[in-house]
Structure formats: C-alpha cells, structure tokens
Amino acid sequence: MEKKKIKKTYSNDEITVIWQPHICTHSKKCWKGLLDVFDPREKPWIKLDGATNQQIMNQIDVCPSKALSYQKNNL
Ligand code: SF4
Structure with missing residues (x-):
C-alpha cells in the first residue's frame, strides 16, 4: 500500500520548514x-x-532523505 503523501509546513518570519513524512527514512x-x-x-x-x-x-541540510527541507520566506 502506498504511503499517504502528506506535506506539512512550519513557518516563522524568515523560514518555512517543509515536512514530508512519507519520505522519511527514520535516520533519527x-x-x-x-x-x-x-x-x-x-x-x-x-x-x-x-x-x-x-x-x-x-x-535540515543533513537530513538524508530530504523529508525535511526549508525555504527562505520572501525569496
Ligand atoms: S533526519 Fe530526515 S530522514 Fe532522518 S528522521 Fe529526521 S526527517 Fe527522517
């Protein structure tokens, strides 16, 4: 069964963190x-x-699966 593709975002004034749990390889x-x-x-x-x-x-840069990523706001 295919894992559900969820994309959650968390923002502050400067950055938005994007979390895609279906990609996570649980490297911790x-x-x-x-x-x-x-x-x-x-x-x-x-x-x-x-x-x-x-x-x-x-x-986030060392997340091996890229389940975590970020973008800078206002770019
Ligand atoms: S670093 Fe990335 S792959 Fe590892 S547990 Fe966290 S989100 Fe998942």
Missing part, C-alpha cells in the same frame, strides 16, 4: 541533532523557536 538525525526543534514526542513535533534559523537550516 534531526531529533538527535536538534531536539529542541525536532521532538517526535511532542505535537507539533517541529518547534521553530527552539534554535536559530541557521541551526535549523544546518540540521
């Missing part, structure tokens, strides 16, 4: 690297006020 890198932002025990599990935008973008 995101929450092991930056638990104050990515915490699978919480709802919503992404909290953009837990770190600087740069820290969030750096962490």
Whole structure:
C-alpha cells in the first residue's frame, strides 16, 4: 500500500520548514541533532523557536532523505 503523501509546513518570519513524512527514512538525525526543534514526542513535533534559523537550516541540510527541507520566506 502506498504511503499517504502528506506535506506539512512550519513557518516563522524568515523560514518555512517543509515536512514530508512519507519520505522519511527514520535516520533519527534531526531529533538527535536538534531536539529542541525536532521532538517526535511532542505535537507539533517541529518547534521553530527552539534554535536559530541557521541551526535549523544546518540540521535540515543533513537530513538524508530530504523529508525535511526549508525555504527562505520572501525569496
Ligand atoms: S533526519 Fe530526515 S530522514 Fe532522518 S528522521 Fe529526521 S526527517 Fe527522517
């Protein structure tokens, strides 16, 4: 059965984080690297006020599946 293709977005003033759970390979890198932002025990599990935008973008850059991505607002 094909996994449901969900796309969720989380925004602050500067960036929008895009989360596509059907792509995630559960490497755990995101929450092991930056638990104050990515915490699978919480709802919503992404909290953009837990770190600087740069820290969030750096962490997303190492997501191996690209289930997490971001774009800068106002571009
Ligand atoms: S880093 Fe990416 S692939 Fe790994 S658990 Fe997080 S979202 Fe999934």
